[in-house]
Amino acid sequence: MIKGLDVKANEKQFIMLKECIDSIRDTQGVLMQTLHEAQKIFGYLPIEVQKFISHELDIPLAEVFGVATFYTQFSIEPKGKHTIGVCLGTACYVKGAQQVLDKLSKELDVAVGGTTSDNLFTLEATRCLGCCGLAPVMMIDGDVYGKLEPKKIPEILSKYKA
Ligand code: FES
Structure with a gap:
């Protein structure tokens, strides 16, 4: 709570x-x-x-x-140190964004929209991030990651855990 x-x-x-x-x-x-x-x-x-x-x-x-x-720019709950936004726009969705999101949710043990218990990450689903050619795409703070596969997720997260 x-x-x-x-x-x-x-x-x-x-x-x-x-x-x-x-x-x-x-x-x-x-x-x-x-x-x-x-x-x-x-x-x-x-x-x-x-x-x-x-x-x-x-x-x-x-x-x-x-x-x-x-408005999505406002949050009524505290956010983690890093905000992860996984694009669920059409291009990303058909290229497997849901699997990427599921992997993140499992790795971080947090539901979409939630923040990890150590306050390090907030996991969000977003609309099109404007780089559909790189689908599936996610953004962590200002960094864009494209052509994602679920198996790449642990390595990417480790950069932000350090
Ligand atoms: S649909 Fe994901 S970046 Fe456009």
């Missing part, structure tokens, strides 16, 4: 967020901008941060939650 954010221990971050909100309060699209800043400050958007934003902007919590969960 995910523990809630310790508000007291993150007081400095909340002050930073408050200052940021105060500087953009009257601008258009303030909620999106605030969520972006909050994600930069906290790394993700836990419910405590969403409540704070709701209160500060006088926007219903349901609306803040709705926006935070609708």
Whole structure:
């Protein structure tokens, strides 16, 4: 189970967020901008941060939650040190992306969308990454890996475990 954010221990971050909100309060699209800043400050958007934003902007919590969960650039759960995105677009899918994803899930012992217990990896399925010629493709942080086969996965992961 995910523990809630310790508000007291993150007081400095909340002050930073408050200052940021105060500087953009009257601008258009303030909620999106605030969520972006909050994600930069906290790394993700836990419910405590969403409540704070709701209160500060006088926007219903349901609306803040709705926006935070609708856009894929936002995360309401903490992410691992490295984010792995396996493309499940058509070209990658027909070339075996599902087997690659299954192998990763097994190697890391984590379900898709989850983070490993050591917080090292978050495993995600993504849409087309724009390099279909290399299918099947995955991205780890900013690094692209193409023409993948499940047997190549342990070696690739070992680079990030070091
Ligand atoms: S479908 Fe996977 S990169 Fe385009």
